[in-house]
Amino acid sequence: MNQKTIVMGVIGADIHVVGNKIIEYALREAGFNVVNLGIFCSQEDFVNAAKETNADVILVSSLYGHGELDCKGLKEKCLEAGLNKVKLYVGGNLVVGKQNWEDVKAKFEAMGFDRVGSETTMPDDIIKWLQEDLSCIIAK
Numbered sequence: 001m002n003q004k005t006i007v008m009g010v011i012g013a014d015i016h017v018v019g020n021k022i023i024e025y026a027l028r029e030a031g032f033n034v035v036n037l038g039i040f041c042s043q044e045d046f047v048n049a050a051k052e053t054n055a056d057v058i059l060v061s062s063l064y065g066h067g068e069l070d071c072k073g074l075k076e077k078c079l080e081a082g083l084n085k086v087k088l089y090v091g092g093n094l095v096v097g098k099q100n101w102e103d104v105k106a107k108f109e110a111m112g113f114d115r116v117g118s119e120t121t122m123p124d125d126i127i128k129w130l131q132e133d134l135s136c137i138i139a140k
């Protein structure tokens, strides 16, 4: 079986770990090979882990409001490292306070993210995206 690999983690100085654990569990249950870097991840941590594991997707969480600052430049770092095909997902409470969702989404898409989720995006939504983007069959 061609198992797809997801490198995931919480970027920056962000301590919120509950969503990270829930997503990890859901993706493992759905049959993905999950490499969870946990909290306090730098952009380099994501890039290095994705290179080492030949990952299909880098899944970034940001909850504490500094997502824009922390995520800026990640796409460029991936390209520099030759990770041209790796899909970039980001989600959580991406900005400070409540802002227009379409604006937030557009901002992160412009930074090179293929999928942008909010605090209401459920693990099943992520699994659907993975299925579409990686053309894979899900275990359940």
Ligand code: B12
Residues within 6 Å of the ligand: 013, 014, 015, 016, 017, 018, 019, 020, 022, 023, 059, 060, 061, 062, 063, 064, 065, 066, 089, 090, 091, 092, 093, 094, 095, 096, 097, 098, 116, 117, 118, 119, 120, 121, 122, 123, 126
């Ligand atoms: C519990 C909590 C804490 C705990 C964290 C404990 C821990 N180690 O996890 C403690 C008390 C430590 C904490 C601290 C802080 N917190 Co806090 N915290 C929360 C709270 C109440 C719940 C978070 C949670 O666990 N939710 C449950 C999980 C399941 O949901 P989740 O994490 O959102 O993940 C889901 C989605 O976001 C999504 N998702 C997550 N990642 C990804 C990735 C992708 C790709 C996709 C598609 C989707 C996705 O899927 C997940 C599952 O559905 C939220 C408010 C809230 N109701 O959300 C505030 C909240 C996140 N915290 C907030 C803040 C401001 C802080 C502090 C800065 C407060 C302070 N001044 O000290 C610090 C941050 C410190 C730091 N360095 O990070 C703010 C963030 C505001 C913002 N973004 O604008 C929130 C939203 C509260 C608020 N309304 O103001 N916090």
